[in-house]
Amino acid sequence: MVKSVGIVGLGLIGGSLARLLVERGVEVVAWNHNEKPYAAARRDGITCLTTLEDLAAAKPEVLFLCNPLKVMPEMLQRLAPVLDRNTTTLSDVGSVKGMVRAQVEEAGLADCFVGAHPMAGTEFSGFAASDPAIYDDALWAITVDETTDYERFLKVAALITDPVSNRIIVLDDQTHDRAAAMISHAPHVVSTAFINELSANPDRNIAAALAAGSWRDMTRVALTDPERTRAMIEEDADNVEVLLRDLAGRLTTFADDLHAHDDAALTRFFEAGQAFRDYKLRERKSGNSVTSGDAGRITIAVPESGWQQTLLDSARHGEHIVRFIQPWQVEVETRSKV
Amino acid sequence: MVKSVGIVGLGLIGGSLARLLVERGVEVVAWNHNEKPYAAARRDGITCLTTLEDLAAAKPEVLFLCNPLKVMPEMLQRLAPVLDRNTTTLSDVGSVKGMVRAQVEEAGLADCFVGAHPMAGTEFSGFAASDPAIYDDALWAITVDETTDYERFLKVAALITDPVSNRIIVLDDQTHDRAAAMISHAPHVVSTAFINELSANPDRNIAAALAAGSWRDMTRVALTDPERTRAMIEEDADNVEVLLRDLAGRLTTFADDLHAHDDAALTRFFEAGQAFRDYKLRERKSGNSVTSGDAGRITIAVPESGWQQTLLDSARHGEHIVRFIQPWQVEVETRSKV
Numbered sequence: 296m297v298k299s300v301g302i303v304g305l306g307l308i309g310g311s312l313a314r315l316l317v318e319r320g321v322e323v324v325a326w327n328h329n330e331k332p333y334a335a336a337r338r339d340g341i342t343c344l345t346t347l348e349d350l351a352a353a354k355p356e357v358l359f360l361c362n363p364l365k366v367m368p369e370m371l372q373r374l375a376p377v378l379d380r381n382t383t384t385l386s387d388v389g390s391v392k393g394m395v396r397a398q399v400e401e402a403g404l405a406d407c408f409v410g411a412h413p414m415a416g417t418e419f420s421g422f423a424a425s426d427p428a429i430y431d432d433a434l435w436a437i438t439v440d441e442t443t444d445y446e447r448f449l450k451v452a453a454l455i456t457d458p459v460s461n462r463i464i465v466l467d468d469q470t471h472d473r474a475a476a477m478i479s480h481a482p483h484v485v486s487t488a489f490i491n492e493l494s495a496n497p498d499r500n501i502a503a504a505l506a507a508g509s510w511r512d513m514t515r516v517a518l519t520d521p522e523r524t525r526a527m528i529e530e531d532a533d534n535v536e537v538l539l540r541d542l543a544g545r546l547t548t549f550a551d552d553l554h555a556h557d558d559a560a561l562t563r564f565f566e567a568g569q570a571f572r573d574y575k576l577r578e579r580k581s582g583n584s585v586t587s588g589d590a591g592r593i594t595i596a597v598p599e600s601g602w603q604q605t606l607l608d609s610a611r612h613g614e615h616i617v618r619f620i621q622p623w624q625v626e627v628e629t630r631s632k633v
Numbered sequence: 634m635v636k637s638v639g640i641v642g643l644g645l646i647g648g649s650l651a652r653l654l655v656e657r658g659v660e661v662v663a664w665n666h667n668e669k670p671y672a673a674a675r676r677d678g679i680t681c682l683t684t685l686e687d688l689a690a691a692k693p694e695v696l697f698l699c700n701p702l703k704v705m706p707e708m709l710q711r712l713a714p715v716l717d718r719n720t721t722t723l724s725d726v727g728s729v730k731g732m733v734r735a736q737v738e739e740a741g742l743a744d745c746f747v748g749a750h751p752m753a754g755t756e757f758s759g760f761a762a763s764d765p766a767i768y769d770d771a772l773w774a775i776t777v778d779e780t781t782d783y784e785r786f787l788k789v790a791a792l793i794t795d796p797v798s799n800r801i802i803v804l805d806d807q808t809h810d811r812a813a814a815m816i817s818h819a820p821h822v823v824s825t826a827f828i829n830e831l832s833a834n835p836d837r838n839i840a841a842a843l844a845a846g847s848w849r850d851m852t853r854v855a856l857t858d859p860e861r862t863r864a865m866i867e868e869d870a871d872n873v874e875v876l877l878r879d880l881a882g883r884l885t886t887f888a889d890d891l892h893a894h895d896d897a898a899l900t901r902f903f904e905a906g907q908a909f910r911d912y913k914l915r916e917r918k919s920g921n922s923v924t925s926g927d928a929g930r931i932t933i934a935v936p937e938s939g940w941q942q943t944l945l946d947s948a949r950h951g952e953h954i955v956r957f958i959q960p961w962q963v964e965v966e967t968r969s970k971v
Contacts, residue, residue: 414843434842464842474840477831482851485823488883490906492876493815499971500951502812503912504772504802505752512850513820518913521903529899532891538830539888543881545826550877553870561867565859568828574841575856613838633837 297454298322301355301383303347303370305332308388308416309361310425312459313341318427319458326350328362332422351377357451359411360387364530367395371402380407384447388413390475391530392438392468409451410438410468413461418519433461434615438468439603445622453619462615462628465606469534476534483524484539486517574633581631591630597623635792636660639693639721641685641708643670646726646754647699648763650797651679656765657796664688666700670760689715695789697749698725702868705733709740718745722785726751729813729868730776730806747789748776748806751799756857772953773801774809777941783960791957800953800966803944807872814872821862822877824855912971919969929968935961 302313302325310332313323317340324342326349327333333343344350350358351374358378362370367389378385385408389395392410399408415433417424435455439448448465455461466474489510493499516524528535552560595614598605606616606625614627640651640663648670651661655678662680664687665671671681682688688696689712696716700708705727716723723746727733730748737746753771755762773793777786786803793799804812827848831837854862866873890898933952936943944954944963952965 414845436843464839466839470836470839471843474836474843477827477834477840478844478848482827482847484884484887485827485880486847486851487903487906488880488887489815489820489823490909491883491902492880494906494908494971496815498808498812498949499908500968501802501804501808501948502815503909503971504948504951504953504968505774505809505812506816507752509820509824509854510816512853513824514909515850516847517906518910521907521910525899525903528891536888536891539884539891542823542826542830543884543888545829546822546877546881546884549822549826550874550881553866553874553877561863564829565825565863568825568832568855569859570832570837571828571841571852572856572859610839610842611836613842615842630838630842633832633841 297356299355301358303360304362305422307420310422311429314339315427324353348377354379354382357384375402386411386451392471412436435463437463437465464610473534476538480535481538483516490517577631635694637693639696641698642700643760645758648760649767652677653765662691686715692717692720695722713740722788724749724789730809750774771799775801775803776806802948811872814876818873819876821854828855915969
């Protein structure tokens with residue numbers, strides 16, 4: 296089991312993770328770009344260091360980069376000459392994985408890197424807003440490629456399933472970033488396109504007066520910080536571009552079908568998402584999407600060759616890893632499938 | 634003041650309106666396509682009649698058609714030969730106004746018709762779910778055209794502002810239906826396109842696992858009854874078609890700008906909806922969008938010629954009619970503007 300973890304950036308995500316790990320008996324060393332959170336962090340049992348170089352010198356077994364993505368290249372360049380790669384496995388919590396891996400490779404740190412992205416957070420930021428509970432029952436995406444060392448993967452993954460007690464799915468960067476484009480980045484663009492549409496309309500006050508729940512839900516994410524939204528979208532630009540063109544095609548086809556009164560095509564459009572409606576209905580009925588009890592748990596053997604594909608396939612089947620029984624054997628929870 | 638109102642259809646909207654009017658001292662006569670709600674409605678003081686023809690014969694001053702839109706032509710055809718047009722002004726509560734007016738004209742009832750659409754409702758239906766409180770502080774769109782008789786308009790409008798105590802805006806059908814396409818119908822299509830996109834994706838279980846708030850909000854309305862959604866969209870097909878083509882264009886342009894790394898264009902995209910973000914921020918700060926107290930109220934003179942345009946312009950300025958001071962003078966509440 297991993298006994299020491301390093302954290303770069305004591306913000307909401309890094310601070311909450313640091314506090315949670317201390318609670319679970321892991322030694323945590325941290326560095327933040329300023330010392331503002333240090334007094335509070337030290338009270339929580341976190342060892343706070345003066346420089347990033349000091350953090351590398353402390354040789355934590357796993358080092359999580361929890362800094363903003365825009366300073367990632369700088370952090371990696373500073374770490375490259377000082378990180379003890381034999382001892383330390385590098386990880387991160389960034390919301391896009393392809394770009395981060397490219398930057399890690401650029402810094403020459405690919406051999407000790409395993410990507411991670413916890414599905415956790417609130418609308419707040421900073422150590423003052425941190426709370427170990429944001430990780431309650433959270434799912435993490437762990438991202439790997441064909442060169443990832445299994446021992447290093449296991450270090451990060453078992454840290455998440457065991458002391459952190461979270462679930463994981465193992466993905467390649469591209470699968471992660473394409474899914475993120477669908478469930479978050481593209482919705483942000485579409486939501487913004489709607490408020491642009493209304494703002495440009497001479498009858499905007501009438502539309503705003505008539506607006507109710509469907510408009511509120513459709514446009515909520517367009518009200519969040521547009522600078523942050525833009526950065527997030529540009530970091531996943533290729534996937535967002537593909538998806539927006541696909542959605543534009545779907546809307547144009549629907550407009551054509553509506554124009555042509557094509558009953559069969561309209562029926563197909565409204566039936567096409569039934570798998571997802573049924574999935575949400577099952578989820579609502581069971582309280583959450585977990586198949587309860589041991590009945591929903593199975594054991595999977597992980598092959599030494601092609602382990603990445605085996606674990607990716609498991610994620611595709613809707614399975615979440617909850618435990619490493621042995622290094623090459625995982626327990627997964629079977630969840631409702633779309 | 635209107636002393637008697639007829640209601641066709643004792644569902645959620647009609648039943649709640651009937652009960653509210655009885656509470657406010659208005660005599661209410663009603664007919665429903667079956668007698669299921671009659672026992673409860675009678676206990677609430679509503680006079681329930683055996684046939685639609687009996688309802689017409691009761692000669693209410695205003696008769697609201699609260700039936701489903703799909704049976705509107707049948708209701709109108711049955712009313713046409715028996716309605717006393719001198720006594721009764723016909724209105725409705727339909728969510729699309731152009732189609733209803735066309736059906737009213739087809740039935741030869743245009744001369745006694747004034748359209749209405751209350752912004753009220755819940756996810757439930759039927760008289761058992763009715764509740765006068767769904768109209769608390771509600772806004773109604775009253776829809777007129779150049780042939781609408783002002784006396785009849787005044788009858789419906791003053792019924793809503795006075796005993797019902799709701800606000801109104803006066804619109805033409807096209808303005809109403811275009812706004813409805815923007816704030817409700819197009820969002821339903823886009824939301825459905827997103828669940829179709831996910832359902833068709835081989836990585837749908839991974840995307841569903843990673844989904845959080847932005848996906849939940851973007852797709853909520855796609856989970857409601859697709860048959861009802863489809864009907865709603867087809868009833869406003871022309872406006873929905875135009876808007877979807879416009880949105881598809883916006884998404885394609887954004888994809889092009891993202892591809893070209895066109896910083897200036899991306900900046901414009903994220904700035905274009907700032908008027909709406911600012912409006913929501915003001916709304917959040919003030920608790921709601923009403924300029925509080927008498928300071929936000931002004932009096933508008935309504936000209937005998939061109940009253941429709943004067944009241945439409947008032948709605949465009951973000952004003953809601955709260956009271957008829959005299960037949961040709963209204964008090965309006967000035968609300969936050971987008």
